[in-house]
Amino acid sequence: MGMTITEKIFAKAAGKESVKAGDIVNAKIDVIMCHDVTTPPAISMLKEKGIDTVFDPDKIVVTPDHFQPAKDIKSAELHKRLDTWCKEKGITNYYKLGKAGVCHALLPEQGHIRPGEVIVGGDSHTCTYGAFGAFSSGIGSTDLAAAIATGELWFKVPASLKFILNGKLSEGVYSKDVILEVIRQIGTDGALYMAMEFVGDALKDMTMEARMTITNMAIEAGGKSGIIGVDEVTKKYLTETLKDTSEYDVFESDGDAEYVKTIKIDCGALEPMVAKPHLPSNGAPISECAGLEMDQAYIGSCTNGRIEDLRIAAEILKGKEVAIRTIVVPATPEIWKQCIDEGLAEIFYDAGCVVSAPTCGACLGGFMGILAEGERCVSTTNRNFVGRMGHPKSEVYLASPATAAASAIEGKLTDPRKYM
Numbered sequence: 001m002g003m004t005i006t007e008k009i010f011a012k013a014a015g016k017e018s019v020k021a022g023d024i025v026n027a028k029i030d031v032i033m034c035h036d037v038t039t040p041p042a043i044s045m046l047k048e049k050g051i052d053t054v055f056d057p058d059k060i061v062v063t064p065d066h067f068q069p070a071k072d073i074k075s076a077e078l079h080k081r082l083d084t085w086c087k088e089k090g091i092t093n094y095y096k097l098g099k100a101g102v103c104h105a106l107l108p109e110q111g112h113i114r115p116g117e118v119i120v121g122g123d124s125h126t127c128t129y130g131a132f133g134a135f136s137s138g139i140g141s142t143d144l145a146a147a148i149a150t151g152e153l154w155f156k157v158p159a160s161l162k163f164i165l166n167g168k169l170s171e172g173v174y175s176k177d178v179i180l181e182v183i184r185q186i187g188t189d190g191a192l193y194m195a196m197e198f199v200g201d202a203l204k205d206m207t208m209e210a211r212m213t214i215t216n217m218a219i220e221a222g223g224k225s226g227i228i229g230v231d232e233v234t235k236k237y238l239t240e241t242l243k244d245t246s247e248y249d250v251f252e253s254d255g256d257a258e259y260v261k262t263i264k265i266d267c268g269a270l271e272p273m274v275a276k277p278h279l280p281s282n283g284a285p286i287s288e289c290a291g292l293e294m295d296q297a298y299i300g301s302c303t304n305g306r307i308e309d310l311r312i313a314a315e316i317l318k319g320k321e322v323a324i325r326t327i328v329v330p331a332t333p334e335i336w337k338q339c340i341d342e343g344l345a346e347i348f349y350d351a352g353c354v355v356s357a358p359t360c361g362a363c364l365g366g367f368m369g370i371l372a373e374g375e376r377c378v379s380t381t382n383r384n385f386v387g388r389m390g391h392p393k394s395e396v397y398l399a400s401p402a403t404a405a406a407s408a409i410e411g412k413l414t415d416p417r418k419y420m
């Protein structure tokens with residue numbers, strides 16, 4: 001029996017000839033992502049156990065992002081603990097001050113993600129990095145502490161679900177709409193503890209940014225990871241970004257690899273999608289929900305706060321004025337600078353948007369864009385749970401940057417194709 005790409009990565013990480021779904025393996029970790037929420041508790045656990053060293057200061061990538069810059073005393077204390085620890089342990093890749101950014105946009109952009117590797121992070125959307133043909137998954141603070149100390153973790157090798165993305169996306173339809181449709185079809189537990197492997201023609205036309213939007217949301221279907229194989233698009237991105245330029249492993253699923261199920265999506269038939277409150281699986285085509293009044297639009301996050309997303313939004317907002325509060329958050333300092341250099345910031349300003357510094361901020365109801373009781377927000381983020389962006393009686397509608405921008409102009413859910 002052949003192996004899936006995920007099984008091959010685990011075989012390598014566990015030093016075995018082959019592994020199969022369900023096997024328990026001890027895997028070597030290549031990169032650990034640390035941020036300001038889950039790492040400070042891991043640091044405390046290590047201290048309590050008297051563990052003073054980290055397995056490799058070059059393989060731990062740290063950035064404060066959730067409450068960056070610190071929004072209150074509590075977050076300032078978290079940042080202080082993170083900062084002291086990074087300095088003490090000599091963490092080489094510590095993105096601080098003006099270099100800090102939303103972790104899942106920052107790590108790939110700064111060249112820390114390599115195909116064929118095992119990457120973990122103290123954040124559920126760590127699955128994003130699977131877009132590079134790597135196994136990548138979120139872990140909690142306890143596992144994070146263990147990984148930091150030993151550079152290893154045990155895993156049950158996940159079974160795989162295959163998604164064949166066929167066809168060509170039509171104008172106004174993006175990878176965000178694809179993943180909202182996938183989650184609509186399988187539900188928030190449809191891929192429980194599975195690797196969601198995406199293949200198919202539609203991927204060929206997608207940039208790495210667009211692919212990351214898909215793998216980013218694997219966790220919203222319960223997936224252990226999301227993964228897309230390496231192709232020319234991946235290689236080009238890596239040539240431009242990778243820090244460690246030594247050869248990386250490109251694995252491919254075998255023709256006779258085993259899948260729990262194969263699901264085909266006709267991307268050409270998709271409309272822009274909106275996931276209504278309060279689950280990412282509550283998707284509907286825009287034609288079914290256009291017209292619903294909104295109070296805020298949020299364009300940012302690790303799902304859709306990359307430069308391509310901001311270009312798409314700016315294209316629609318150019319020369320227009322927004323009718324509701326519209327918050328644009330470039331996900332990293334580099335994206336923020338590109339936004340200025342390319343004139344996007346000016347377009348947003350002229351349209352009446354607020355452009356913020358890179359942060360998770362309002363995506364998780366942290367700060368800078370909290371919703372009041374009864375308010376509705378169309379958001380390019382990945383979660384629309386009860387109270388996610390503020391008051392328990394507020395509502396979040398997940399959509400692409402194009403749909404969010406068009407909706408900002410009209411103050412109600414709007415089909416972006418109207419502005420194309």
Ligand SMILES: CC(C)[C@H](C(=O)O)[C@@H](O)C(=O)O
Nearest residue numbers: 037038066122123124125364
């Ligand atoms: C705060 C953090 C642990 C959390 C996560 O793990 O996903 C956050 O990033 C989120 O999106 O809800």
Ligand code: SF4
Nearest residue numbers: 125301302360363364
């Ligand atoms: S941008 Fe949102 S989803 Fe992404 S890591 Fe930050 S809080 Fe989590």
